[in-house]
Amino acid sequence: YEDVLNHPQSSAWLKSMQEEIDQLNTLQTFKIVDLPPGRKPIACKWVYRNKTDATGTIARRKSRLVIKGFTEIPGIDYDENQISSPVVRMETNRLLIALAARYNLEMKMVDVKGAYLNGILKEEIYMEQPEGFSDGTNRVWKLCKTLYGLKQSGRVWNDTLDAQFKHMGYTRLLSDRCVYIKHSDDNIIIISVHVDDMTIYASNNTLASQAESDLETAFQITRLGNATQLLGMEIHRDREHGTITLTQTQYIKKILNAAGMKDCNPSKTPMDINVKLTKLSDNESHP
Secondary structure, three states: OHHHHOOOOHHHHHHHHHHHHHHHHHOOOEEEEOOOOOOOOEOEEEEEEEEEOOOOOEEEEEEEEEEOHHHOOEOOOEOOOOOOOOOOOHHHHHHHHHHHHHHOOEEEEEEEOOHHHHOEOOOOOEEOOOOOOOOOOOOEEEEOEOOOOOOOHHHHHHHHHHHHHHHOOOEEOOOOOOEEEEEEOOEEEEEEEEOOEEEEEEOOHHHHHHHHHHHHOOOOEEEEEEOOEEOOEEEEEEOOOOEEEEEOHHHHHHHHHHOOOOOOOOOOOOOOOOOOOOOOOOOOOOO
C-alpha cells in the first residue's frame, strides 16, 4: 500500500482500490461491527496487478483486497472437507477450441467481476479493516460473503455457479465439472469455466449473446467480445480456412526478460552450430 502511494501511477491505483471497495459494498460483502469477546480478527492485504491485453499492453490496473486465509483455524473458520474446487482441464480447452474450428462455433469471453464475492459465507469470520479504508476505530469487518484468500471461497463460488447454471437449464459435463452444455435441435451452447473467466462456444452470435445476458442476470460480468486470449495463450482464428492457432508469445517474452535474454538473437535450431551430423550407412547402427 505504501508503495502504491509513492508510485508514478498512484492515482490510477487508488481509483482501482476505491472501485474494489465500492464493489464490496454493492455486493454487501461485509458489515462493520465490534469484535466479539474471545475472537481475533484475520488480517488482510492489498494485491495489485497490471491487466494486459493480447499484445502485452497494460489495459487497466487491478487492485484486490485479500484476506490472509492461511491463518484460518480448521474446524472453526472452515471445514477441511469443503475447500477443494475444480478448474477446467487444459485438454478440455484444446478439445473445445478444436470443436469451434471444426463446426465454426462463435467464441466469446466473459469475466465475472469479483467472482468469489458472490458466495454466501456460512462461517462467522472477522477481518481487520483494510489499509487506507479504515474508519479510525477498532471495529472490524464481519464477512457476509466469501472473500479472496479464504480457504473455502473457491468451493463456495463453484457451488454457487453450478446452481446458477442448472437454474438456467445447462447440464454439467460428466468428464469435466467446469463445462456446461445447453442444446436444442441443431443449436448448442458450451461454457467452460476457469474460476472467474468463462469461454462461451455457441452455434451463432444470437445464442452467445443470450448466454451472456443470462449470466448478467445473476452476476456482474464484463463482456470481452471474441476470444483473443485464454489462460496466457493468444488465439489466432482464420475463419475462412477454418483454423485456430494458439501461441504463447507474451509468455515467452516474459520468460526471456526474467532470464535477462530479452535482446538475444533467435535461432531456428537451438543447438551447437559446430556439431556436424553425418548420416549412418546401411551397415551402421546407433550405439
